[in-house]
Amino acid sequence: MKLLQDRIRQDGEALSSHVLKVDSFLNHQVDSALTMAIGQAFAAEFGAERVTKVLTIEASGIHFALATAVALGVPFIYAKKKKAITLTEDLYSVPVHSFTRGETFNVSVSKRYLSATDRVLIVDDFLATGDALLGLREIVTQSGAHLVGLGAVVEKSFQEGRSKLEATGVRIHSLARIKSMSPDHIEFIEETAALAASN
Numbered sequence: 001m002k003l004l005q006d007r008i009r010q011d012g013e014a015l016s017s018h019v020l021k022v023d024s025f026l027n028h029q030v031d032s033a034l035t036m037a038i039g040q041a042f043a044a045e046f047g048a049e050r051v052t053k054v055l056t057i058e059a060s061g062i063h064f065a066l067a068t069a070v071a072l073g074v075p076f077i078y079a080k081k082k083k084a085i086t087l088t089e090d091l092y093s094v095p096v097h098s099f100t101r102g103e104t105f106n107v108s109v110s111k112r113y114l115s116a117t118d119r120v121l122i123v124d125d126f127l128a129t130g131d132a133l134l135g136l137r138e139i140v141t142q143s144g145a146h147l148v149g150l151g152a153v154v155e156k157s158f159q160e161g162r163s164k165l166e167a168t169g170v171r172i173h174s175l176a177r178i179k180s181m182s183p184d185h186i187e188f189i190e191e192t193a194a195l196a197a198s199n
């Protein structure tokens with residue numbers, strides 16, 4: 001997605017070769033028009049799949065899931081990281097390790113909102129080690145729903161997440177795939193190059 005790549009080049013800050021800060025437009029202050037365009041891009045990619053629910057994880061995936069769900073005309077669910085006192089019903093639950101926080105927490109979704117009849121699209125802000133998306137995938141598996149695919153806004157392709165998820169056979173669509181980065185340069189995998197390599 002050229003608009004997103006250009007914005008990452010302009011406003012993204014590579015804090016190191018591994019961590020990209022996007023707090024000024026995606027992760028803290030949010031560019032709402034860009035977020036809606038991101039939702040439309042995911043909807044265009046997966047729109048033929050008869051998605052019934054979009055699933056993400058709190059907090060940084062929520063606005064992308066909302067934008068995608070609006071574009072698809074379906075509800076979205078955000079998996080919770082802490083058990084709220086209002087969450088009294090049965091849960092699908094899985095431990096997930098956080099790359100940015102360096103801790104493991106239980107991610108859960110109420111059984112009331114996901115079932116075997118659903119067709120689920122998972123979206124999240126980053127695909128890095130893949131642990132968050134693998135956790136969400138496990139929740140979909142527990143529910144018996146059909147996983148249509150995974151959408152990542154930013155993929156750090158030099159980390160192992162994509163290959164771990166591809167090994168499960170799921171379709172992955174990332175809107176900006178970073179090949180490498182340093183504080184003064186960010187290089188993307190261009191979609192045409194990626195397609196040629198896979199053929």
Ligand code: 5GP
Pocket residue numbers: 018019020021022027060097098099100124125126127128129130131132133156161
């Ligand atoms: P995972 O390593 O499980 O693929 O990524 C988990 C979460 O860590 C992502 O959803 C995202 O919120 C956060 N994350 C991973 N890498 C980065 C990064 O380079 N920058 C930012 N801002 N968040 C990241």
